Amino acid sequence: MNFIPPIPNSLEQHWMPFTANRHFKANPRILTRAEGMYFTTDHGAKVIDGSAGLFCVAAGHGRREIAEAVNEALTTLDYAPPFQFGHPASFEVARRIAAVTPGDLDHIFFTNSGSESVDTALKIALAYHKARGEGQRMRLVGRERAYHGVNFGGLAVAGMVNNKKAFGLGLPGALHLRHTHLPEHQFAVGEPETGAELADDLQRFVDLHGADSIACCIVEPIAGSTGVLVPPKGYLKRLREICDRHGILLIFDEVICGFGRTGKQFAADSFEVMPDIITMAKALTNGVVPMGAVAVNDKVHDALMSAAAENAIELFHGYTYSGCPVASAAALATRNIFEEEQLVERAASMAPKFLEALYSFKDLPVVTDIRGYGMIGGIDLAPAEAPGVRGLQVMQQLYDAGCMVKMTGDCALISPPLVCEEKHLDEIFSKLRGVFAKH
Numbered sequence: 001m002n003f004i005p006p007i008p009n010s011l012e013q014h015w016m017p018f019t020a021n022r023h024f025k026a027n028p029r030i031l032t033r034a035e036g037m038y039f040t041t042d043h044g045a046k047v048i049d050g051s052a053g054l055f056c057v058a059a060g061h062g063r064r065e066i067a068e069a070v071n072e073a074l075t076t077l078d079y080a081p082p083f084q085f086g087h088p089a090s091f092e093v094a095r096r097i098a099a100v101t102p103g104d105l106d107h108i109f110f111t112n113s114g115s116e117s118v119d120t121a122l123k124i125a126l127a128y129h130k131a132r133g134e135g136q137r138m139r140l141v142g143r144e145r146a147y148h149g150v151n152f153g154g155l156a157v158a159g160m161v162n163n164k165k166a167f168g169l170g171l172p173g174a175l176h177l178r179h180t181h182l183p184e185h186q187f188a189v190g191e192p193e194t195g196a197e198l199a200d201d202l203q204r205f206v207d208l209h210g211a212d213s214i215a216c217c218i219v220e221p222i223a224g225s226t227g228v229l230v231p232p233k234g235y236l237k238r239l240r241e242i243c244d245r246h247g248i249l250l251i252f253d254e255v256i257c258g259f260g261r262t263g264k265q266f267a268a269d270s271f272e273v274m275p276d277i278i279t280m281a282k283a284l285t286n287g288v289v290p291m292g293a294v295a296v297n298d299k300v301h302d303a304l305m306s307a308a309a310e311n312a313i314e315l316f317h318g319y320t321y322s323g324c325p326v327a328s329a330a331a332l333a334t335r336n337i338f339e340e341e342q343l344v345e346r347a348a349s350m351a352p353k354f355l356e357a358l359y360s361f362k363d364l365p366v367v368t369d370i371r372g373y374g375m376i377g378g379i380d381l382a383p384a385e386a387p388g389v390r391g392l393q394v395m396q397q398l399y400d401a402g403c404m405v406k407m408t409g410d411c412a413l414i415s416p417p418l419v420c421e422e423k424h425l426d427e428i429f430s431k432l433r434g435v436f437a438k439h
């Protein structure tokens with residue numbers, strides 16, 4: 001197979017996303033193969049995957065079943081237009097997702113990424129109110145420190161400053177709840193005991209702007225990319241109650257949490273709070289083909305269906321590749337693996353060992369905070385001369401030591417593939433300790 005050059009001929013033309021391009025091109029970290037829990041680099045070194053790629057490779061790398069399903073799709077139906085035409089696989093994926101989503105969140109709209117899922121969910125919320133004759137409900141409530149992808153809708157409700165500050169004013173009418181990380185939560189294990197009342201920020205927006213101006217409130221049940229902020233006990237329930245009181249839709253962005261990361265199918269199950277809409281993406285195809293999805297409950301879906309004239313399009317929204325055959329095939333094969341290997345149950349049973357290892361770093365002077373839940377954890381490191389400098393150094397040193405983890409600034413995000421075994425956790429955490437101890 002000569003199609004892919006063994007080493008790139010040039011690094012200059014590819015402007016890399018969310019990457020320090022100049023640093024990378026001076027210190028390239030090129031991955032050439034992956035199998036199970038490991039990448040192989042262009043130097044032939046093995047690198048253990050401590051973050052499931054970017055939280056997406058739940059079933060481990062190089063799964064033949066997925067490759068075969070994708071190949072079958074490519075050689076039978078390479079593409080089918082998703083507007084006004086269909087193909088069997090996308091309906092089957094929707095059925096399989098609906099089988100694991102909580103409650104009546106059984107209506108599945110396909111996208112190609114988490115960012116598109118978020119923008120789709122926000123648009124569905126606006127369209128829902130419009131369909132019910134409440135089109136003036138246009139305010140979108142997000143939260144500080146939230147990550148909802150990079151498109152303009154998601155950016156408007158997000159709260160990670162660096163992602164927003166270069167890109168103008170965003171959508172009008174976006175409001176932000178305070179984030180939920182309080183000083184007393186330092187080293188809290190699982191859900192912090194205090195902070196549920198931070199949900200009352202939503203009530204304050206109602207008092208200030210009027211409920212009839214607010215369309216929806218979107219939160220990540222566990223804020224992932226900002227460094228794993230686990231919700232305070234009772235916080236999500238309180239948000240739900242305020243939403244219910246005021247006709248506001250509650251959206252859970254489960255792009256990271258969904259499909260087992262929390263030890264249940266969705267974080268909505270883990271925290272026993274039912275949103276109206278769930279966004280998802282990562283782990284849906286095990287990372288191999290871009291695909292996202294939005295699950296919508298009966299109330300929202302039926303309102304949109306019944307408001308449109310007979311034979312009219314009910315939602316003027318969609319993507320050329322929504323539910324395309326190749327992504328659908330990858331998703332079906334991934335669903336099969338999840339069921340056959342009971343990955344969600346496996347995550348739940350591995351979580352105590354994972355969390356124990358995560359919190360064992362408390363003794364290191366450079367570690368300033370640790371947060372974790374299920375199979376996701378964040379370890380804050382004291383910043384060096386400027387924020388992010390130590391994080392970049394640590395990432396490089398870890399890579400050199402044979403371990404890949406996602407860093408956000410000075411926070412290490414640990415979220416191994418759900419197929420990991422104890423020996424893999426031991427390897428990841430001992431490599432982390434080796435590097436952290438030098439700082």
Ligand SMILES: Cc1ncc(COP(=O)(O)O)c(C=O)c1O
Binds near residue numbers: 115118147148150
């Ligand atoms: C909660 C959340 N929403 C949305 C996104 C955006 O997903 P994507 O990068 O697939 O657009 C992410 C990505 O990390 C995420 O964590």
